[in-house]
Structure formats: structure tokens, C-alpha cells
Amino acid sequence: MSETTEPYPSIGDVLGIAELQAGAPELVTGEAGLERRVRWAHVVAGREAPALLDGGELVLTTGAGWPTARGGATGLGAFVETLIDADPAGIVFELGTHFEAAPEELSEACVARGIPLIVLHRVVRFVQITQRVHQRVLAAQNEALEARAEVHAMLTELGLNRSPVDYVVDRIAATLGAPVVLEDAGHRVVAWSGGDATVLERWAAPDPRQQGAEPPLPEGATRVPVEAQGTRWGSLTALPGPPHAAGRATVLELGAFALALARLADTGGDTWLDFGSKRLFDAVLSGRYTGERELASQLAAAGLPLAGRVLVGATLTGTGDFGAHESLETAILQTALRRAVAPEASVLLAPADGELAGPRTLLALMSFPAADPRLGRGHTAQQHPLAARLAHELGMMLPEQTPRSWRAHLSIGVTATRPRALISSLERAAAGGAAGRSSQGDSWVTVQLAAERPLAYLVRGLAGIPELHEFAETLLDPLLDHDRAPGTGHTGDLVRVLGAYLAHPTNRSLAAQRARLSRSVFYQRLALIEELAGVDLTDGETVAALTVALLARGVM
DSSP states (O other), X not given: OOGGGTTSOXXXXXXXXXXXXXXXXXXXXXXXXXXXXXXXXXXXXXXXGGGGOOSSEEEEEOOXXXXXXXXXXXXXXXXXXXXXXXXXXXXXXEOSSSXXXXXXXXXXXXXXXXXXXXXXXXXXXXXXXXXXXXXXXXXXXXXXXXXXXXXXXXXXHHHHTTXXXXXXXXXXXXXXXXXXEEEETTOOEEEEESSOGGGGGGGOOSSGGGTTSOOOOOTTOEEEEEEETTEEEEEEEEOXXXXXXXOHHHHHHXXXXXXXXXXXXXXXXXXXXXXXXXXXHHHHHTTOOSSHHHHHHHHHHTTOOOTTEEEEEEEEEEESOOSSOHHHHHHHHHHHHHHHHTTTSEEEEEEOOSSSSOTTEEEEEEEEETTOGGGOTTOOGGGOHHHHHHHHHHHHHSOTTOOTTXXXXXXXXXXXXXXXXXXHHHHHHHHTTTTTOEEOTTXXXXXXXXXXXXXXXHHHHTTTOHHHHHHHHHHHHHHHHHHHOOSTTOOSOHHHHHHHHHHSTTOHHHHHHHTTOOHHHHHHHHHHHHHHHXXXXXXXXXXXXXXXXXXXXXXX
């Protein structure tokens, strides 16, 4: 029976009716079919009775008017096949009037189709049974209508409140009492609720070639499309759970409709993609997973294949004046990086939250085939092939009026093969900041490799230690106080100048260029820094201490 029959009573429910129990019922076949739903009760007599059935009825019969001959097109066997083909929910067969036992043909056909066959050993009044069944059917239908109205009102309210996608999915899962997964058209998980992350393993394709394929579902799961106006954006799936008065499929369809309306209102069209990635990054970076397996399930279900792949974390930041709206800059950076890794590799992107990296920064988790040249093994930052590919894509997408001073800064973490190591790779890339960047000639892209900045990664790992922040404040407070003070001689750039110098301590001319100051002015600033902080910038230990201090404050 289809799931739309859930609001109706089951054969097991009907067996408990007192009027049926009075007939000393015996379940001959179909114990596994007791959950089949009864949408009506019908008394069957005569050869033409099966033609009056629509399917799903509880058939009550004494065998009156049935054929007596066993074989042939008009025999009992052919008649039983016609009756079973009508797909009744169950058959109640009263013995004694026309048959002393249930016909073998009927028993065998019920076994083959999984239809419960109940024989009555005592005479009963069928009219009383049909009345009780119909009362239960109508009561169930009324309950279903009320439950449907309640669910519809809840989801309508969520739509009016413009509730976020994850909250809508949460409410659907709570209503059904089962895990619910929202996936996009490529079968990547956007949001899920109602269980731990192991429910996502069905969406975590182990083979990259299986990415985008519809995941197989267990028995009892329900999937409905999320679509409107001829466009299908994805699917909403409920894994096995208890029945619902309104019908599990009905609840899921109402939820899918609410999500489709929200998607229609999304003029940008990327809400699901951005939301799914942002939620995933929030989960993995905050440690909201119980182990490597759960973390792997979340990453793979979101569209990042792991098995046999090389994983890399990275950040991508727009630096300088873009000359256009910030959202356009972000969109171009996202699209360019996706194109740079496609089609062999995969990438998940999300905006940084301000703690791991600064504004205008995208966080990226990437998965490459093991031999992919874009991994840049053996290449320096100036020669990195991924940066060259990214620069090529940006060159085709950037508006003509983009200022030449603008750059996309790509910070690449160390390679990894395990999910936890991938998160560390991302943190290491973010820890590098924007100092020590390398440019590929007149490229739109500057590059930084985390492997070339081990100190930045070490300091980030110690970021939670209060003594480190106290150490940084002690060294830098004189400079920060001077930068904040108004009046002549307070240029507000001493910390920035110090960062440029520490990035190139052996080449003051290059450091002056990075600070965008003339050498004479740059040297004056350095002298003022030494005076205020009481340090010697030619001393190696001092340079190391100041570098740690700036890294601890996130300046470098």
C-alpha cells in the first residue's frame, strides 16, 4: 500500500473490533501485512464483485456466488486472481455457509501477494463490521485533516517569519520524529536534522565518480522533490520513522512546498549553496562532531570526496579597493576558485566569520585527485599552478574598471589525507594572514603557502593562552597608543610599518615598498618604533619576539 494511506486504520487495528472478534477470527496468511491500511470495507458476493473494488478495501465475503469449478478461464482460480489483482487491504472469509475451509487458490494467492487472509469460524453480521470499520476510517480521515491543517499552519508561519532553512528542516524532522535531509539538485546535503551525522553516510559517495548520483534509501524512507514553476531545486528526504496522522509523505510535501516558496523568493539563487557550506564550516571548525567518521560523513555528503584524495584548506581574500560592490567581489572570487579547481577537483566555500580570518575572506576546503598538478608539489608560491589557474579565471571575469591595485590573496594550507588534518590545513592557511605574500608577476593573484610560515601556524595554535596575549600587549602597547593618539607626528601607521619590516627584516628597501613609504620616511618610522618600544630592530631575538606579538594580535 502507498504511504498516502497512512491516515487509515490498519488490518491489525480492524482485527481488534469487537464485532469481528465475535466471529472467532483466525489469521491464515499475511501476518507481515497487518500494517496494510484499510480505506473502506466492502461486502463481496458474486462473480462480478471484484470489478467493484478500487483497491485498499477490507473485503468481507462468505464465498457466495463464487465459481465451484477449479480450472479454466471461468473457474475459481481465475476468479481469485481477479479478486487479488484488485489489491484489497485484506480479506475476511466467513466459513460454513458456502465453504468449510478457505479455498487453497485463495490462500496461495494471498501468500504470494502478502495480503492478510482472515477466516471467521462463527457467523457474524457483516453490516456491523462495516459500520465499525467505516467509523474508524472517517475518524482517521478527520484526524488526518486536522493534523494536515496544523502542519500547514506551522509551515506557513515559518514562511511568513522567513525562518532559515535549517530551522524549517528542524521543525519537519521534529514533526515526523525522524531524520530529515534536504539536498540540492546535485544531491549534496544542504541541511539535515533529527539524528547524528551518521545519517548522512548515504549521501557520502566514497567514489568521486558517484558524486551527484541519487543516494539509495532504506525501506520506509520517503523522498519528495522541492520544486516550483517547473524548476526542481532538490529533494527532501525523511528516513524511516513512526507514522504521522497527516501521512509522512503529506508532511514532507508541505515542507518541500514551504522550502520551494523560500527558494523562489531568493533572487540571488545561491542561498542553499551558501547556507549549506556556512553551516558545515561552523560545525567542523567549532568541533561539533564526535569523531573522524562523523566528520568525514558531513564533508562527503556536502560534496567533498575524501577516499583516495588529497585534501587542502585555503583562504581567498580580496585586498585593496575593488571599485565595485562588495557582494560582486565575493561572487567573482567564489566563481573563479570553483572554476579553477573544476572539473577534476571539488571545493566547499564559505565566508569567514571574523575569528578565523578577516573580512572579505572566503574559507575553502578542496579535494584533488592524488596526482593533480594543481597541488603544486615542489613549486614555490611564485610558481604555484593553482594560483596561475585562478588568475586566469579572474582575468576573464573581472570588470574592466577593476583597479590595478586590487588583488586576490590565496593562502594555501598543507596537504592532508584525513578530515581532521584538512581542518588543520585550513586553520594553518588562515593563520598565515596576508604577510609574506608572493606575486606571479603582474598577476591578479598573490599567493602564500602555509608551509613557508610555520611560526604563524604555531602562534595560532597558542592563541588561547592568556600569557601570549599579555606578552603581545606588553611589546605593542606603546606603538598602539601612539597610533591611536591624535595630533602632529601621530601618523597611525607604526604597527603596519613594523609588520612590513618584520616580513622583510633583511631587505628594508622592499619593506619600505610594501609599506608604501619612501625609504627615508620608512627609516624615520623604524627609529620611532625603536624609541617607543625600547627595542633594537637589528637584534634577531627582538625580531622574533615582535613577530610573535604581531601574529598573536592577528596583524601579520
